Amino acid sequence: xxxxxxxxxxxxxxxxxxxxxxxxxxxxxxxxxxxxxxxxxxxxxxxxxxxxxxxxxxxxxxxxxxxxxxxxxxxxxxxxxxxxxxxxxxxxxxxxxxxxxxxxxxxxxxxxxxxxxxxxxxxxxxxxxxxxxxxxxxxxxxxxxxxxxxxxxxxxxxxxxxxxxxxxxxxxxxxxxxxxxxxxxxxxxxxxxxxxxxxxxxxxxxxxxxxxxxxxxxxxxxxxxxxxxxxxxxxxxxxxxxxxxxxxxxxxxxxxxxxxx
Numbered sequence: 001x002x003x004x005x006x007x008x009x010x011x012x013x014x015x016x017x018x019x020x021x022x023x024x025x026x027x028x029x030x031x032x033x034x035x036x037x038x039x040x041x042x043x044x045x046x047x048x049x050x051x052x053x054x055x056x057x058x059x060x061x062x063x064x065x066x067x068x069x070x071x072x073x074x075x076x077x078x079x080x081x082x083x084x085x086x087x088x089x090x091x092x093x094x095x096x097x098x099x100x101x102x103x104x105x106x107x108x109x110x111x112x113x114x115x116x117x118x119x120x121x122x123x124x125x126x127x128x129x130x131x132x133x134x135x136x137x138x139x140x141x142x143x144x145x146x147x148x149x150x151x152x153x154x155x156x157x158x159x160x161x162x163x164x165x166x167x168x169x170x171x172x173x174x175x176x177x178x179x180x181x182x183x184x185x186x187x188x189x190x191x192x193x194x195x196x197x198x199x200x201x202x203x204x205x206x207x208x209x210x211x212x213x214x215x216x217x218x219x220x221x222x223x224x225x226x227x228x229x230x231x232x233x234x235x236x237x238x239x240x241x242x243x244x245x246x247x248x249x250x251x252x253x254x255x256x257x258x259x260x261x
Contacts, residue, residue: 008054109204
């Protein structure tokens with residue numbers, strides 16, 4: 001089953017990083033956040049990726065073209081150019097990656113529409129190139145199949161950007177630093193039947209008319225995920241993910257304990 005990942009946005013709220021690289025290449029623990037997302041899918045057996053490229057997409061191509069040389073020890077035979085790689089492959093064996101140019105300013109739904117030729121099969125998976133989670137993708141897929149809808153999104157509890165104070169009779173009784181909110185939001189990690197592509201146009205914003213239409217038709221299921229989810233939207237988000245990685249508290253790292261950067 002194909003896994004489409006939206007990698008084309010400009011990441012304007014993260015200019016500290018995205019002035020020089022696309023957001024999916026911003027690193028956490030020495031590897032791009034895109035790598036972490038792909039390791040998550042590969043852990044659950046989904047290794048056939050379609051990257052919907054846009055802003056600075058050539059840098060994502062260059063990263064993967066040079067990936068083995070950058071990530072592993074190797075011996076180079078200068079005359080023939082033959083390379084012999086040494087050591088483990090860090091769990092990337094069997095990955096197949098299609099690089100789909102979808103335009104520098106194409107909206108999210110339009111990117112999927114432009115990459116449709118590569119999304120063969122009866123259904124496909126889709127997510128954003130800046131969101132991490134430990135969602136069980138096998139259970140998500142089973143949930144989708146059991147409900148026979150056109151699409152399923154993963155609904156998550158976001159973290160408040162502010163601390164929350166509980167006040168009683170003019171006194172601050174408790175203070176919670178950026179707690180999880182009670183409401184649910186779209187956390188990505190979608191499953192779609194192929195016919196969802198009929199809901200898209202080149203100018204579609206995925207989160208607007210296509211998903212609203214699915215919802216109105218009763219064709220959008222929501223898989224509630226109560227565990228870890230984080231979106232890397234601002235520099236503070238990057239710093240938080242770095243702190244988690246450096247502390248060893250890595251909830252999204254569901255893959256094995258093999259070599260880590």
